[in-house]
Amino acid sequence: MVSALRAEATRPVRLRTGDLDEARQIIEQNFYSNVVDLLQPSAVLRGHFAVSRLRGVTLGTLQFGADLRMRFGELGAYHVDIPLSGSMAWHQGRHDPLLATVDEAAVFQPGRTTMLDRWSGDCRLLAVKIERPALELQLERLLDAPIRLPLRLHPSMDVSHGPGRSWARLARWAAEDALTPRGLIGQELMADPLHEALLNGLLLAAHHPYREELTRPVAPSRPAPIKRAIDAMEAHPEHPFTVTALAEISGVGIRRLQQGFRQHVGMSPMDYLRRTRLARAHEELRAKETGQATVTDVAYRWGFTHLGRFAGAYRQRYGVTPSTTLAETRP
Numbered sequence: 667m668v669s670a671l672r673a674e675a676t677r678p679v680r681l682r683t684g685d686l687d688e689a690r691q692i693i694e695q696n697f698y699s700n701v702v703d704l705l706q707p708s709a710v711l712r713g714h715f716a717v718s719r720l721r722g723v724t725l726g727t728l729q730f731g732a733d734l735r736m737r738f739g740e741l742g743a744y745h746v747d748i749p750l751s752g753s754m755a756w757h758q759g760r761h762d763p764l765l766a767t768v769d770e771a772a773v774f775q776p777g778r779t780t781m782l783d784r785w786s787g788d789c790r791l792l793a794v795k796i797e798r799p800a801l802e803l804q805l806e807r808l809l810d811a812p813i814r815l816p817l818r819l820h821p822s823m824d825v826s827h828g829p830g831r832s833w834a835r836l837a838r839w840a841a842e843d844a845l846t847p848r849g850l851i852g853q854e855l856m857a858d859p860l861h862e863a864l865l866n867g868l869l870l871a872a873h874h875p876y877r878e879e880l881t882r883p884v885a886p887s888r889p890a891p892i893k894r895a896i897d898a899m900e901a902h903p904e905h906p907f908t909v910t911a912l913a914e915i916s917g918v919g920i921r922r923l924q925q926g927f928r929q930h931v932g933m934s935p936m937d938y939l940r941r942t943r944l945a946r947a948h949e950e951l952r953a954k955e956t957g958q959a960t961v962t963d964v965a966y967r968w969g970f971t972h973l974g975r976f977a978g979a980y981r982q983r984y985g986v987t988p989s990t991t992l993a994e995t996r997p
Contacts, residue, residue: 678717681713681714682715686704688713689730693736696724696726702735703736704733705734709733711731714729714731715729718844721857722800722861723865724794724795726793726795727791727792727793728790728791729791730789733787735782741776742798744795744797745794746772746773746868746872747792748791748793748794748825749767749771750791754785754791756781764821768826769824770825771824771834775818792837794868796868804866807920809876815875830872832871833867833871840864855906858911862908862910884925889930891922892923894917895915899935899939906969907935907939940979947976948980951988951991961977964992
């Protein structure tokens with residue numbers, strides 16, 4: 667049986683190939699149906715692909731090693747291409763061509779035909795595909811209301827500084843960690859929060875008609891929703907709660923819940939969850955006798971998957987290390 671700490675995930679796909687048909691196939695299987703043409707028929711393809719999935723997000727580092735053109739139909743998903751080197755000229759529908767570079771990512775809309783007019787031979791990029799229902803539902807959760815107009819992201823995003831740079835770094839880290847044996851993304855406690863962070867981050871980094879509304883202060887929640895969230899965390903602090911899940915339990919939007927916690931509890935929902943988990947771990951370490959448990963056992967039981975961070979947070983709160991607490995209970 668797979669450990670409960672392991673998230674359900676598709677095994678990453680890796681491929682090095684000089685065969686154009688094989689390259690087309692991996693793009694189609696993981697992203698979209700496509701037609702690929704070498705701009706110089708005599709060019710030698712040096713394809714390198716690494717693709718992984720995290721819930722409704724597909725992450726891939728893609729490189730062809732030759733100048734080419736690629737055509738797609740309607741994508742059916744939101745998609746961001748972030749060149750890590752080189753450049754890519756592209757357009758959707760009847761819009762004029764745009765250029766994606768290491769400083770300016772390409773942002774594609776669902777429901778439009780797409781052309782990558784020139785993918786340069788030195789272009790290696792990070793592709794992020796986000797399923798349309800997932801992103802739009804997350805936006806409605808953040809707004810605590812149905813969206814009134816279609817979500818249209820601006821076709822380019824500055825990834826050289828500010829929130830765009832932060833989101834691009836998060837996406838790149840996620841793509842790299844997904845390819846790491848026993849990486850954190852494979853942990854259930856990390857998968858949902860990271861998936862949520864990728865969606866929230868894109869909604870805050872990209873320009874769209876709802877972004878100003880997302881950053882506008884909201885009225886704090888009443889204590890009753892806060893109590894529902896607290897009761898859920900106190901009952902099962904080991905559960906991999908996310909802010910989205912707690913908002914659904916509370917019956918209010920995400921931002922309203924967060925502001926309500928700051929006003930009525932003095933900390934964020936996730937800080938409250940960490941404090942509750944630390945308290946339960948502390949109680950168990952004090953109650954254990956010789957040979958009954960290890961610090962690792964207790965940490966994992968209460969939802970801590972990174973032992974170094976657990977030990978640091980524990981010492982900051984209780985003034986001693988977890989192992990010291992455990993040793994002090996022994997005769």
